Amino acid sequence: MLQKKVCLLGSFSVGKTSLIAQFVHGIFGEKYLTTIGVKIDKRRVTTEKGETTLVIWDLNGQDDLQKVRLANLRGSSGFLFVVDGTRPATLNVVLELDALVQREMGALPRLLLLNKCDLQDEWLLEASRVEELRAAGWHVKRTSAKTGEQVAEAFGALAEMMVR
Amino acid sequence: MGDAEEKEALERLRRLLLSPEQARLTELDADLSEPARLAAHLRKALPLAVKQSAGAESRLGQALAPILEEVIQTTIRRNPRLMAEILYPVIGRTVRKAVWEAWSQLIQTVNGALETRISFKSLKWRWIAWRTGRTFAEIVLAQTFVYRVDQVLLIHRESGLLLGHETRATEVAKDKELVSAMLTAIQDFVRDSFDIAEETPLGALEVGGLKVWIEQGPKAYLAAVIRGNPPAELHAVLRDTLEQVHFEFEPVLQDYRGESEDFATVGQFLLGAMRYERQVGEEGSGPWYALALGLVPLFLVSWFGFYSFQTRHRLAVIQGVLDATPGYHIVAVRDRGNYLKLEGFRDPLASPPGVVLGPLADRYQWLEAELTPYIALHPSLVLKRARRSLAPPLSVRLTLNRQGRLSAAGGADAAWLARFEAGAPLLAGVTAVDARDVVVLKTRSELLVAELTAWELRFEVDQAELSEEQTAEIAMVAAKVAELNSISRAQNEILVVEIQGFTDASGSRTHNQELALRRAESVRAAFVTRGIPPDVFRVKGFINAVAGGDRDRRILLAIQFQQP
Numbered sequence: 001m002l003q004k005k006v007c008l009l010g011s012f013s014v015g016k017t018s019l020i021a022q023f024v025h026g027i028f029g030e031k032y033l034t035t036i037g038v039k040i041d042k043r044r045v046t047t048e049k050g051e052t053t054l055v056i057w058d059l060n061g062q063d064d065l066q067k068v069r070l071a072n073l074r075g076s077s078g079f080l081f082v083v084d085g086t087r088p089a090t091l092n093v094v095l096e097l098d099a100l101v102q103r104e105m106g107a108l109p110r111l112l113l114l115n116k117c118d119l120q121d122e123w124l125l126e127a128s129r130v131e132e133l134r135a136a137g138w139h140v141k142r143t144s145a146k147t148g149e150q151v152a153e154a155f156g157a158l159a160e161m162m163v164r
Numbered sequence: 165m166g167d168a169e170e171k172e173a174l175e176r177l178r179r180l181l182l183s184p185e186q187a188r189l190t191e192l193d194a195d196l197s198e199p200a201r202l203a204a205h206l207r208k209a210l211p212l213a214v215k216q217s218a219g220a221e222s223r224l225g226q227a228l229a230p231i232l233e234e235v236i237q238t239t240i241r242r243n244p245r246l247m248a249e250i251l252y253p254v255i256g257r258t259v260r261k262a263v264w265e266a267w268s269q270l271i272q273t274v275n276g277a278l279e280t281r282i283s284f285k286s287l288k289w290r291w292i293a294w295r296t297g298r299t300f301a302e303i304v305l306a307q308t309f310v311y312r313v314d315q316v317l318l319i320h321r322e323s324g325l326l327l328g329h330e331t332r333a334t335e336v337a338k339d340k341e342l343v344s345a346m347l348t349a350i351q352d353f354v355r356d357s358f359d360i361a362e363e364t365p366l367g368a369l370e371v372g373g374l375k376v377w378i379e380q381g382p383k384a385y386l387a388a389v390i391r392g393n394p395p396a397e398l399h400a401v402l403r404d405t406l407e408q409v410h411f412e413f414e415p416v417l418q419d420y421r422g423e424s425e426d427f428a429t430v431g432q433f434l435l436g437a438m439r440y441e442r443q444v445g446e447e448g449s450g451p452w453y454a455l456a457l458g459l460v461p462l463f464l465v466s467w468f469g470f471y472s473f474q475t476r477h478r479l480a481v482i483q484g485v486l487d488a489t490p491g492y493h494i495v496a497v498r499d500r501g502n503y504l505k506l507e508g509f510r511d512p513l514a515s516p517p518g519v520v521l522g523p524l525a526d527r528y529q530w531l532e533a534e535l536t537p538y539i540a541l542h543p544s545l546v547l548k549r550a551r552r553s554l555a556p557p558l559s560v561r562l563t564l565n566r567q568g569r570l571s572a573a574g575g576a577d578a579a580w581l582a583r584f585e586a587g588a589p590l591l592a593g594v595t596a597v598d599a600r601d602v603v604v605l606k607t608r609s610e611l612l613v614a615e616l617t618a619w620e621l622r623f624e625v626d627q628a629e630l631s632e633e634q635t636a637e638i639a640m641v642a643a644k645v646a647e648l649n650s651i652s653r654a655q656n657e658i659l660v661v662e663i664q665g666f667t668d669a670s671g672s673r674t675h676n677q678e679l680a681l682r683r684a685e686s687v688r689a690a691f692v693t694r695g696i697p698p699d700v701f702r703v704k705g706f707i708n709a710v711a712g713g714d715r716d717r718r719i720l721l722a723i724q725f726q727q728p
């Protein structure tokens with residue numbers, strides 16, 4: 001059996017906690033309860049290499065790079081970077097975080113989640129921008145923690161990348 | 165009247181009539197346009213306004229809510245430490261609850277297993293349980309054991325992933341992976357929130373009546389869940405277990421990819437840490453019995469009829485324990501009524517038999533050991549021997565891997581490095597040496613600073629007085645301080661040594677604050693007795709965040725140089 005540590009990173013309120021709640025427990029809440037410190041959950045997934053336990057670290061939103069607790073990231077085999085599609089500024093935060101992670105830990109499997117895709121009317125990320133990111137090598141998924149769209153797929157895809 | 169005259173009279177009349185209003189208007193204008201004055205007025209009115217609007221439908225509240233939310237978020241972002249401090253009690257409780265729930269399942273399992281056994285004693289315990297409202301399992305454990313290690317978790321330090329887990333119950337607590345990750349996160353959290361250096365390990369936690377002792381290793385750490393009051397020696401047992409695991413699993417620990425197959429056999433090592441001690445007067449079967457069962461057939465044949473079953477059982481256990489201890493090779497264990505006789509071989513560096521056996525030998529009045537010295541090649545003893553003969557500076561850490569490669573890391577002078585490279589390969593059990601992580605310190609004072617800051621002095625619970633052993637150690641360190649002091653004087657710098665006293669978190673804050681300072685003071689006094697001027701030292705006291713642990717109670721030194 002494999003175990004892999006995964007961290008979710010991104011700005012405040014982009015839906016990190018909600019994505020995990022959806023993936024692990026299949027639930028969603030409208031209420032925003034900001035995460036303080038770390039919350040840990042786990043779920044088993046099946047990959048082509050067999051059963052794998054994902055130990056998922058939900059970190060508090062990190063807008064200030066100086067304040068990121070590197071100790072929490074260490075030992076992680078993969079990252080989910082989460083962006084709120086209705087707030088394009090959250091993409092910049094993610095790109096900075098990604099640079100930090102690469103600098104500190106090298107290139108590790110990672111996925112970019114454009115979350116809250118159920119909010120079509122408020123969506124502000126341009127398709128061209130998304131294409132640029134893909135061209136730059138990002139694996140991108142549009143997710144919704146609310147409807148569950150692409151959530152399990154995102155975790156599954158990261159798991160496959162990590163066991164490879 | 166002339167035209168001019170008339171004009172002037174009119175002007176006078178106007179002034180007479182209007183000037184009070186005029187003055188008032190200018191004043192009001194100033195009130196409105198000068199922020200400071202406006203603020204002064206608002207200050208009087210605002211509280212009343214807020215109070216009035218707080219009633220009915222509270223539009224003010226609604227209007228302010230988003231602003232307040234933002235303020236709170238900015239505060240958290242700017243100063244998470246402050247927030248962490250405020251929230252610590254809440255988080256602490258949540259964490260305790262989560263961990264407790266995981267372990268209360270274990271109690272349930274124990275409960276289940278015990279329910280099926282009936283004896284007079286168990287009826288009595290059942291009665292106590294019923295009367296006190298505690299679970300049957302709790303009562304049995306409390307009545308039977310002084311302490312007992314219930315679970316041992318081996319946790320990958322970097323990722324917090326669980327490498328191995330041993331428990332007494334047949335059914336494993338459900339969320340051990342989560343518990344292991346949480347323990348790691350808690351440590352990071354505590355370290356961050358209380359400004360504890362990263363290398364400073366967290367020694368222990370108290371979780372709902374259970375103790376969790378944590379022993380840190382370079383790649384993994386061991387968390388033991390303990391019931392009752394464990395003796396300090398248990399730390400040594402945990403440390404040994406952890407060292408063994410590091411030796412045996414060195415290659416996989418180096419580059420752990422989350423494959424639990426790699427640690428399939430780690431359980432046998434962890435079992436060694438599942439120690440317990442029974443209440444006196446309790447004879448009975450337990451895991452020792454199980455261990456002995458494997459050995460019994462060997463002895464049954466030859467010894468049957470000579471010894472009672474109890475005695476054979478005990479001797480088998482003693483032999484088993486000694487054989488499992490590095491540096492022992494036991495040929496015979498004999499019960500001589502009031503004393504115990506051991507025959508075989510012992511590496512002089514191995515712990516004395518009395519220490520190894522502990523309570524197992526309690527029933528004998530003395531112990532006669534006919535143990536011929538030999539050199540054991542067990543890694544832990546090879547390492548011990550290397551430390552003796554190479555005498556590394558306090559700032560160097562020696563480690564030995566499974567293949568017998570002896571590595572040195574830390575700051576040392578060129579002379580020691582040369583000695584290491586020449587001498588280490590000659591040691592029995594050392595196959596290769598590695599000094600890549602040695603930093604050569606050019607000057608004597610650099611080396612002394614490195615040594616002094618690497619040094620630590622541990623204390624017993626609630627102790628601030630120095631033992632003989634501690635005083636001897638301080639004498640060794642004082643020589644280094646004195647030397648550093650004279651070097652810095654010659655260089656026209658002022659040496660300042662901060663003596664930092666630490667306590668664990670048990671006991672009251674004020675008591676601990678005072679204890680931490682007393683520890684630092686007694687170390688200072690010892691240094692001063694050794695002839696170092698008192699003004700070199702500053703003392704400081706610190707209280708560690710979480711209860712327990714050997715390493716919580718200690719002295720560290722911090723070195724500074726000041727310009728005169």
Ligand SMILES: Nc1nc2c(ncn2[C@@H]2O[C@H](COP(=O)(O)OP(=O)(O)OP(=O)(O)O)[C@@H](O)[C@H]2O)c(=O)[nH]1
Nearest residue numbers: 013014015016017018030032034035061116144145
């Ligand atoms: N409509 C919609 N709302 C979402 C979605 N994901 C999260 N939300 C909402 O966004 C808010 C923030 O979600 P969280 O999951 O708490 O965000 P977070 O990233 O964990 O925030 P921090 O812990 O503060 O960093 C909540 O009110 C959620 O209900 C989504 O996919 N769709």
Ligand SMILES: [Mg+2]
Nearest residue numbers: 016017034035
């Ligand atoms: Mg959150």
